[in-house]
Amino acid sequence: MAKETKYTEDNIKSLDWKAHIRMRPGMYIGKLGDGSSADDGIYILLKEVLDNSIDEFVMGSGKTIEVSIQGSRVIVRDYGRGIPLGKVVDVVSKMNTGGKYDTNAFKKSVGLNGVGTKAVNALSSFFRVESTRDGNSVSAEFEQGELINTEELTETSRRRGTKVSFIPDEAIFKSFNYRKEYIEKMLKNYVYLNPGLSIIFNGEKFYSEEGLKDLLGDRIAEKDRLFDIIHLKGNDIEVALTFSKAQYSEEYHSFVNGQHTTQGGTHQSAFREAIVKTVREFYGKNFDPSDVRKSIVSAISIKVMEPVFESQTKTKLGSTDMGGNLPTVRTYIVDFVKTKLDNYLHKHTDTADKLHRKILQAEKERKDLSGIRKLAKERAKKASLHNKKLRDCRIHLTDTKKENYLDTTLFITEGDSASGSITKSRNVNTQAVFSLKGKPLNSYGLSKKIVYENEEFNLLQAALNIEDSLEDLRYNNIVIATDADVDGMHIRLLIITFFLQFFPELIKEGHLYILQTPLFRVRNKKETIYCYSENERKEAIKKLSGSPEITRFKGLGEISPDEFVHFIGDDIRLDPVMLEKDQSIDDLLKFYMGKNTPDRQNFIIDNLRVEIDLLEEIAYETN
Template sequence: MTDEKKYDGSNIQVLEGLEAVRKRPSMYIGSTDARGLHHLVYEVVDNSIDEALAGYCKNIRMTIEEDGSITEVDDGRGIPVDNQPKYNKSALEVVLTILHAGGKFDKDTYKVSGGLHGVGVSVVNALSEWLIAEVRRDGKVYRQTFAYGIPTSGVEVVGESDHTGTTIKFMPDKTIFETVDFKYDILLNRLRELAFLNKGIHIVTEDKRVRANEDELELELASISEADSGEDDLEGFEFTDEDENGDGTATAGGKKSKKQSAIPQHDVSKDKTHDLFYEGGIIEFVKYLNRGKAVLHENPIYFEKQKDGIDVEISMQYTENYNSNVYSFANNINTTEGGTHMVGFKSALTRAANTYIQKNGLEKDGSGLSGEDIREGLTAIISVKLLEPQFEGQTKTKLGNSEVKGIVDSLVSDGLSEFFEENPKVAVAIFEKALLAKKAREAAKKARELTRRKSALEVSTLPGKLADCSEKDASLCELYLVEGDSAGGSAKQGRNRAFQAVLPFRGKILNVEKTRMDKALKNNEIASLITALGAGLGEEMDLERLRYHKVVIMTDADVDGAHIRTLILTFFFRYMPDLVTAGHVYIAQPPLYKIKKGKAEYYVYSDKQMKAKVAEIGDKGVTIQRYKGLGEMNPEQLWSTTMNPETRTLLQVTIEDAIAADEIFTILMGDEVLPRKMFIQEHAKEVVNLDI
């Protein structure tokens, strides 16, 4: 596209200054943990994506350099470097040092933009030890340097170039962030998402870091035990230490350890360079999401419409799975709380489905399908791009533009009606599955009503095997989910009965990834868990009725224990996602070894810690006991190492990336064997014990 409109310093408008960013960084990037750290990269990349949406950028490259800094390059027009009249500074300096400064507020410059609307790159600058901006524009290469958001040079001409574009290099400030260790896979997932959502844009990602302690890593991998290899690397989930001591530390085995991420320190991606280019856009996105699933129709359904300056794209495909995955985006932002585009999609889908089954006599009683029925097994992407998105909700990820609902509704309604008429075999397959889902839903409704009645607080209605606590304030109560009667017995005897409850499971709970809700609710272990928690499940879940604010999964440190833990997490993710997102789910960290020398006893949590401790105290006169299961610990040991709030370490489970989490659960727990086999073969050598 030719640059027909003027884009220079006069396009850069200023709303406010940069004063408070370093004092209150969380107000601008959400947090100063790993999530906030990665957000810095997203803000820089968003500027390049906005250039691409305006038609001036085709190529973006993001590199993690060997020193851990970030380099992001695009071939857009280049940030203007001429004088910005109001501040009498170069436009480049204004953009990088003043909040809400950028071309995004000029409707003639950018029709659509994402990110934080001009906050982004100046915030990145403010929170970086150093930042270097290079602009290729007007046949020259311009450069300006910064430290902690303050210019350390003026705009200098450092070369010539036949191309245009912007390069931003920065090193996050170690005094601001809890960690400055970028996780390549987290960045890769987001940039892949952007490549899908913006078809035709070419994004390359690369990680140049060299592992400094290669010999140590090889030793660590060589010492991975059976228990270590059973640890689940659940991409998309993040585990963080509970701050038991209130000072940023947690206590493990009687010794304090700094709060740290339990995500393995070595990224799971085998390749460190990825070329992301998807000409098919969200059609390829849906195929990517369903690549490990059996699909009902080979080619995804696709609709596209432009109206009143709003672009709408929708792609959808049905699978044989029992859960639905509908993801919505507005200006490339994942609207996890939905909004008007999601409402329009769901209502049109349900209406089009019922119109078709009634017209073709596919249902005898004529009661129709619910939205839940027709969405079973559906994977869909809804992407809207508009000039002035209005975001609502607690996390500002809910689209509020009322005009979007009608556009999406008419697009889906007309498009699906036409598709069903032109593809009757596919339509029948979809609706036969939906009608089976309806029968299952009706059966599940009866089961839910039963569990709802049982979820009243009267002790007599609670599961018989539940050893409840006496405390009635849910915010103080903990529920331990324990594997087997032996471990359950130790936990019941060792716990603090005032605020700790114990619910033992007999064997492995049902794999809900392979069954519908009605069958899941008939499973005794699952029914007992739902009843004990007291908050219901699915869309009807009410966290106000939750009886325990800490739900702790406590399983053996072996392969079977890891499997049971994954089964429970799968159930929570599919049927109780609110429980996870609200931060109520934890994983206990029982010790793997007890080391004894004389009268001194030490509890350690991995092979690596065991070897380090033996090297520290000397191996003469040392006895080492490996715990094969929780039941091998007496109640006092289990309490002091794993259940005592003063000495334990808990990992809090959060959904870091819902799309990645869905993918990993589908692979690990779904019907398709080949994807699971390939996943295990690819990542087996990369599994590292979660050392706490």
């Protein structure tokens, strides 16, 4: 019989605000990460500070926000009203303290719980806040949430507003690096949602006049659009939509009170329903919802009184009411879309004709596919009972109540040895593995029929749960893990082609990555260093001095599970797969997977030369 453990008053511990945040950062900012993913904690820290400046603009104060990021130091300066001078320390260091509890001051604010800047403060090795109002300023400095210095009321000629500077704590955010692409995307979303606002980032200005219409213009190349972007605006709601000629699935960008709800919620569900309802009534036909919404690229932004989100990171809206005397979220959105979109289609008959032809084409394709789709689903269902290809994890992206749901990852590997190494060393709670037999089929130019006919594609689609949209995507990170040789590169290209051809929104939304694995192991009897580049190899040799043992890894299968755990754990290195602004998916696929053009041949030769030169240099050094 187990010995009874004492449970007394001494077992009850009360952590102060900063200790709790530092002990459980995931509760406040989601996952940590090194900056390779757009939802890594370092970007959430920036967002939490920016949200306060945005709220000032929304309340009519301060049309410009300045953001500076130099190395690890972040500075955000707004020209709003400034924090009341007597409360500067309290606002950034006392939980449940802030102006947003007064709903008259901040009726439709993003940060309603008073946690944001306190979390930034607690998770920063250095944090400084300065407020200027009425010709006076007050500042305070902190280290890891501890107040270390204050500057009392001082006269100043500076313009009013708030300036926050912070450095994320490297004890929590290890080896992190801010990526310009993610910062720019975040800032663009802010200006799209707040026309008239200027954000200056390291000297570059971001500004929008047409809101969500500009957002879609940035997300889908003009040549890929079925028709001009439809832009509809009302009180507390804005909508933009078009349809793509280059993708099959649905793409939504949804926002609540300026917060990017990447996992949708009640407003996105209502919007999807509203599109179908309006189109059915306009054409007087009971179209299948999937035919109506196929290939839609859209954005919706609403403002709600005191929104309820399903997690602290606010990625999914749970509210069913708009607040005040307004109707439910669903009724409000359905009524707005029904009126405005119906009017638009009546006025723009050319757009209405193109949409009608698109729906009829989608209907024909769906009916042609119905038989094989049914068989494929049955096959996937049987395979899921005993699916050797997928070794699943316990937590998924849809489990928004769980603290580490944003860490959910699917590794796509090739070959039994590589799959075995990752499977044995993975975190079974958040990391899953999908094994390919060999090189996947080149899907360039093929119809979606191939997704159902090809067993691997069908099972991969089922594993991700993305047949119609990303709403129920099961993993936040999809990581291609192949060897860093010519065959491995080709497999990467074929997998990226599959996603670009059929699910480009996965790439647009920043879910697809390539796993970096070390090229070399440099070690002596005391220390082992894994090197991801030639420069790192040279640094490691210099550090270990003497004649350390150097191993060149030729494939993932050569790396033992005991070693592999270092490369997919806290120190994982990922390269995000990104699409450039206004880049046509069709053009991209033609370049990489079409006929051998001189441009592509030159690209391959240039990239292979780097690897060949590296191998020749190593061979020369070791001989």
